[in-house]
Amino acid sequence: MTQRTVYVNGDYVAEQDAKVSVFDRGFLLADGVYEVSSVLDGKLIDFPGHMQRLKRSAGALEMALPWDEAALLTIHRELIRRNALEEGMVYLQLTRGSAGDRDFDYPGADTTPTLVLFTQAKALVYSRSGSKGIRVATQPDWRWARRDIKTVQLLYPAMAKMAAKAAGADDSWLVESGLVTEGASNNAWMLTQEGVLVTRELSHSILPGITRAVVLKIAESLSLRVEERAFSVVEAQSAKECFVTSASSFVTPVIAIDDVKIGDGYPGEVSRQLREAYIVESRRRVI
Template identity: 50%
Template sequence: MGRIVYVHGHFVPEEEARIGLFDRGFLFGDAVYEVTALIGGRMIDNDLHLARLERSLKELGISLPFSREEIIEIQNGLIARNALQDGTVYLHVSRGEADRDFFHSDALVPLLVGFTQAKTLTGTKAQQNGIAVDLAEDPRWQRRDIKTAMLLGQVMAKQAARARGFDDVWLVEEGLVTEGASSTAHVITADGRILTRAASRATLPGCTQRAIARLCETEGFMLEERAFTPEEAQAAAEAFQTSASSLVMPVVRIGDRVVGDGKPGPTTRRLQTLYLEAAGVPS
């Protein structure tokens, strides 16, 4: 018996889970998703993730299949049935099922699936020592602000970076860093400013990014929302990336350049601690 997953209104063993051949998420990537971190049995930034889920669905004209309260019940049901303490909760909403056609009916019924993944999110070797990220041209479509299930560009970029010996990759468009393939990119200048891109259609509005922005405001860090070049990133005093599954991840090498002294810097370390404290995770 494997995990218990949620498929179209039912909690079932993963071995019994099925989606239809004509599901538009399967055929067209006509679906959105969210991933919420779970640490010590507690969902982190879930309000931000569910708000982003609603926004992504609205942008695609897909109705929310359940109320927010019902979705939280589904998430908690998955957590309880899998006795999960640390990991992630994944939600995926497709437009629905219909015979293959680029045009879709407004009468389609959205379909929700969900599952958990056990994973150690805190105290990892990568968070202690930092990671190396490659730089690659951004291959994705123009509506990156919608968290769609169309992730082939990110998959290709990550696979290429791994083949080159990197842990991850930051994407570049028109000479500027957009974001990580599955994260938000941040750099810290020599004078202590934290740089990250402002919300636009070029990047996904990161939930962990928003949580870090709140901390910057309350803790007195200087946050500047603007694009930066790969060269600025490589010359930065510190760098880090954020996401639900990696939290605040130090970046110690960008392309062929070591960042700072090649170790996670003091501001990144402070943000790691503050983020977990704000999330209510005991140290």
């Protein structure tokens, strides 16, 4: 198996040689943020949007980000080159670093942040889930209240995904006060029987998805009526279509929620149309 090259604090190293301090706050306190940029044909999708969100997440946590977008782009491109990545993702993780011991207080301004990046090869365009759709199971949304910050504290989403798989589903949708917030690692959408495309409005309750924003623009260009609002599980189960969006899955149809078929139980026409349009648009704007 070919070993990946990863980036750790200024160095490109073999993955087995990558190390950070045991006192790193990302490890001890989940004091970090991350981004995932997709790669098609060896080039990056929606990179400026991901870097803008990274800057927003770091700012919300008062975390230093001493690399500008150009420097981060150079690192991304070099990792793609070194790993000969044609299709997949580049993960970036930024933590507050290590002050040499464990403490709840933020370390001083002279503490150097930790920056780690690695690649992951994955079929994006011709994925099975993209063509066949996925089944989701609902789980209570027990995450913290600032879900709009893309932090590395992903234990509960992992638990929700495992609970969904135990129930025979592929992924989970998280529910709070009877309303769908989002998927465990994606934004949730539905198409009503009247042909209205619905996704939850931006707030502290959901992550402002970069793919979500692009799909909203594509929907507008296709003259689809869109409403940004919360919806219930029952409403979604009676919808004409449902799907999720994320950088790592593009537009993926949802064919069942808690074993209730959506529509005829197959990917719907609008979901397929939006997925195809997203791939075309992404290839047009890669860098």
